[in-house]
Amino acid sequence: MMAVKRRSSHDVLLSTALENFYNAAEEMGLEDDLIEILSRSERRVCVSIPVEMDDGTVRVFDGYRVVHSSALGPAKGGIRFHPQVSLDETEALAFMMTWKCSLAGIPYGGGKGGVCCDPLELSLKEKERITRTFAARIEPFVGAWSDVPAPDVNTGPQEMVWFMDTISKIRGHLDPAVFTGKPVSLWGSKGRNAATGLGVATCALELLRVMGKDPKTATAAVQGFGNVGSFTAKFLHDAGVKVVAICDITGTYYCKDGIDVNKAMAHTQSNPKKLLEGYTQPGLEKRGPEEVLFLDVDVLLPCAMEGTLNKTNADKVKAKYIVEGANGPLTPEADEILKSKGIPIVPDFLANSGGVIGSYFEWCQNLAGFFWSEEEYNQRLVTIMKSNFQRVWEYSKEKNVLMRRAAFMVAIKRVADAVKMRGVFL
Numbered sequence: 001m002m003a004v005k006r007r008s009s010h011d012v013l014l015s016t017a018l019e020n021f022y023n024a025a026e027e028m029g030l031e032d033d034l035i036e037i038l039s040r041s042e043r044r045v046c047v048s049i050p051v052e053m054d055d056g057t058v059r060v061f062d063g064y065r066v067v068h069s070s071a072l073g074p075a076k077g078g079i080r081f082h083p084q085v086s087l088d089e090t091e092a093l094a095f096m097m098t099w100k101c102s103l104a105g106i107p108y109g110g111g112k113g114g115v116c117c118d119p120l121e122l123s124l125k126e127k128e129r130i131t132r133t134f135a136a137r138i139e140p141f142v143g144a145w146s147d148v149p150a151p152d153v154n155t156g157p158q159e160m161v162w163f164m165d166t167i168s169k170i171r172g173h174l175d176p177a178v179f180t181g182k183p184v185s186l187w188g189s190k191g192r193n194a195a196t197g198l199g200v201a202t203c204a205l206e207l208l209r210v211m212g213k214d215p216k217t218a219t220a221a222v223q224g225f226g227n228v229g230s231f232t233a234k235f236l237h238d239a240g241v242k243v244v245a246i247c248d249i250t251g252t253y254y255c256k257d258g259i260d261v262n263k264a265m266a267h268t269q270s271n272p273k274k275l276l277e278g279y280t281q282p283g284l285e286k287r288g289p290e291e292v293l294f295l296d297v298d299v300l301l302p303c304a305m306e307g308t309l310n311k312t313n314a315d316k317v318k319a320k321y322i323v324e325g326a327n328g329p330l331t332p333e334a335d336e337i338l339k340s341k342g343i344p345i346v347p348d349f350l351a352n353s354g355g356v357i358g359s360y361f362e363w364c365q366n367l368a369g370f371f372w373s374e375e376e377y378n379q380r381l382v383t384i385m386k387s388n389f390q391r392v393w394e395y396s397k398e399k400n401v402l403m404r405r406a407a408f409m410v411a412i413k414r415v416a417d418a419v420k421m422r423g424v425f426l
């Protein structure tokens, strides 16, 4: 029995992340003091964001920026705009960023941020005011060598430019390396927008390879059709996988002959809310949003939000494999159910690490002031993703544990070694 008193939370994501961490730490025999240190965040910043709305009224939004660990380098992680954002959720996501960056082999710690708001109800100008005020309030805490935010749910290149521009104006000089995920025309990198999806698709193709399944005879279903889901579907489609279903908050769009992914992407790009609503093609059937999860396909890729597969629905999964594009899409109860069904799962912080690896490439280019071609970017990304997949796959076989546990063990070791070498004080 461990002497450490385990932290817990009412937040599903934080309790899931902590439970996975404690179990892996226990299995690898990590020292109690390191468990205590690594189960807490270094810094949790809460800010209020007063904003004048278009109708002249004032609303105050809550914003958060958490640094879980800076043992390996500056904290790294996205900023989310969503009605469910809370301090606990942000801390959970920052915690998982530490393990993601460690496993990826990049020189970063873990951070995450968020603003509790509903972007679907905001005008572009209101979103800009929220972004700029939030940027000003967290300015003392972010920087190229301290904490480097990036996009997450409902944020993208436009928000990253507002953030960078506000911080640069406050500091009196351009500071491009303080945010990644910027547009290519403004210190962004070719490849970053598609990077997470390219990484998720690469992991799915690697899993098919080790399972001896030809991608050209494989089928897939993708939940979520935003940044991660749409590019995941696109790269799988390009590799010859038949993507039979895609999905967003408006429903599941199923076609037994395969979704025309490029057409669906063009559809979402052409409407202001970026939704699939109204998308059509020959043979298309529209179903409820949850139905994507229960289709009889080779690979299911949850690329939307956390907790999608849980104790109430995991037993209905018919897919042969799961590759987690979203952060925390499975609760521990779902993990158990899927384990008993023998379904191999590529865990989120391996599968979706292409985003942060791609952000690392952007940060390197910003610091050097020298930009790469998209070909070079993608080729380096795919090489790293394949090698990280292979490392976790082999370690899981060697230790006879599931891939999630193996990934945690590899990731925790690198951070724990860094904490020991740097020393725990100050």
Ligand SMILES: NC(=O)C1=CN([C@@H]2O[C@H](COP(=O)(O)OP(=O)(O)OC[C@H]3O[C@@H](n4cnc5c(N)ncnc54)[C@H](O)[C@@H]3O)[C@@H](O)[C@H]2O)C=CC1
Pocket: 078, 151, 152, 153, 154, 155, 196, 223, 224, 225, 226, 227, 228, 229, 247, 248, 249, 250, 289, 290, 303, 304, 305, 306, 325, 326, 327, 328, 352, 353, 355, 356
């Ligand atoms: N953007 C990035 O580079 C990275 C994002 N992630 C994670 O991937 C996930 C998705 O992020 P993004 O694609 O950036 O967000 P996004 O905002 O671009 O897209 C989210 C998509 O999920 C859909 N969705 C939301 N709730 C849903 C529900 N209940 N049922 C069905 N569809 C639903 C939305 O309609 C939208 O299509 C999140 O968990 C995020 O933390 C992870 C790594 C990097």
Ligand SMILES: O=C(O)CCC(=O)C(=O)O
Pocket: 076, 077, 078, 079, 100, 148, 149, 150, 151, 152, 180, 181, 327, 352, 353, 355, 356, 357, 359
């Ligand atoms: O690109 C980044 O720095 C972080 C992306 C992110 O938030 C994530 O991987 O969950």
